[in-house]
Amino acid sequence: MIGLGLIGGSLLRAAAGKRTVWGATLSEADAGAARADGFDCGTDLDAALRRAAERDALIVLAVPLTALDETLHHVAEQAPECLLTDVTSVKGPVLRAVRRWAPDTRFVGGHPMAGKAESGWSAGTAGLFDGAAWVVGVEPGTDLGDWAEVAALALEAGAHVVPAGAAAHDEAVARVSHLPHLLAAVLSAVAAEGGPLAAALAAGSYADGTRVAGSRPALVRAMTEGNREALLPVLDDALGRLGAARGSLASTGGLAVTINAGHEGKQTFAQAREAQRTGVRIDLTAPDAVEALAALGERGGRITALTDELRTATGEVS
């Protein structure tokens, strides 16, 4: 485990006992706290990576996106052919960085959809991923033996696995995670212009709509700026819809199109989550298995178990 913050620290705890784990971080505070909790952790990245290379271990990069290139240089030097995954919130930029800086690693990207406001080793818990979605990347040419090893770690941690290509992942999180953060920031700033009277009258819709504007700005910047390419067209979609609402309110005075579309969207997602699910079974050794996994993810499906020595994935889809 390279990086022992909230995500890396939680995953190290969740995997300990099920497999041999060790970690390294440049943060002396996190390394010290992890050691004090009984984990085999230090601040020497290269030593941890050499040990991974010797044992052909799965390396998890749990560092911020801004530290990724530098960390990949260490990986390329110390463990150039290891199986490698990550836990960052964008997948396309990470895939490109790995192909550039550590091209011989067997890389399968990952993104656990879990988090909380606090950060650092001390904020982590072994249960952080219970019931969460964990995207495990499928690209044309992905080795599904490698894929299954990464998916197995996510399942061990208590998550279910959503297979998705980097582009599909990045577009989806732009819509359901990064745009919400930007709209919350805009709403919070516009509300604040209303001064103390607006503050006195702010109630539920303000509180809900601005909750994530309380997140640490550095974290929000890292994830939104890091997903620039996928976020721009999604921002344009939001601007177009908000501009259309403005135009309609100014001309006819009506907001039905905007408000009805929002209400329908909410119902669509609620139905998707509540829909009856049926079991699926994918033979990971079949020639079209990569396409089958990606299609499962696009349909909202999930993998919940790996059997047959990681050669078969089973799950559900509605």
Place this chain on the structure above:
Amino acid sequence: MIGLGLIGGSLLRAAAGKRTVWGATLSEADAGAARADGFDCGTDLDAALRRAAERDALIVLAVPLTALDETLHHVAEQAPECLLTDVTSVKGPVLRAVRRWAPDTRFVGGHPMAGKAESGWSAGTAGLFDGAAWVVGVEPGTDLGDWAEVAALALEAGAHVVPAGAAAHDEAVARVSHLPHLLAAVLSAVAAEGGPLAAALAAGSYADGTRVAGSRPALVRAMTEGNREALLPVLDDALGRLGAARGSLASTGGLAVTINAGHEGKQTFAQAREAQRTGVRIDLTAPDAVEALAALGERGGRITALTDELRTATGEVS
């Protein structure tokens, strides 16, 4: 009480026992349910209004904004000189409608900042207004004897009173209530475009940001469309900020200005709510009392009691 839905029904329950109350509504279902609960209610608006005129009662209009003009015609015919208040979510349009259709009533506008998703008599509770802000309108020339009688009803119901002019109220709620509903609708619609994969990956920021998009579209339309004049410049402010974020992301790749402004706005409101408060006392018979009340509201202050036979208002401000 004219109208026995969520707000009217709750206020009738809250005021019963403290004063003589009766109500009327065009909804036979609500009138029947109120009678079954032991309240003096019916479907004959004119009879209820004549009784108000005979006893010089305070009339509360708790009808939707779309039914206001029609209801005011009844008031002007049956109880043209009564003290009148309302509970609708915009104050400027109501003030103009009253001046046009029932100009001889002694009107003081009101807006309790309380609600829930359900509607109708059966959704109401006597405790709905406990701890809520209740705007009671102050305009140049407002008779503060009338104002105090309306404020006393809000205090009786468990709310605290925020004095504000119609324009200041409408701008504030555009920022902290109506814009949140429109941004939630836009977010919900943009997210839904992401299909089942986006639904599978939607977590906390999506759920918080779209919660009010689940509200009944007719209610959301009534309040946002009803506040058109104040909402348009607030929408422009939001569009400008979101467009600036888009431009910055496309050019420099940075979102610091947007995200930092949102974080600071959140802190500003939190500080306003947590600030140390000091007592205030306003002599409602003083010549500048209307201005003093409006200024108190603009500073985020509130009235919490009326003493001295409604001639003195006391409260707090930070």
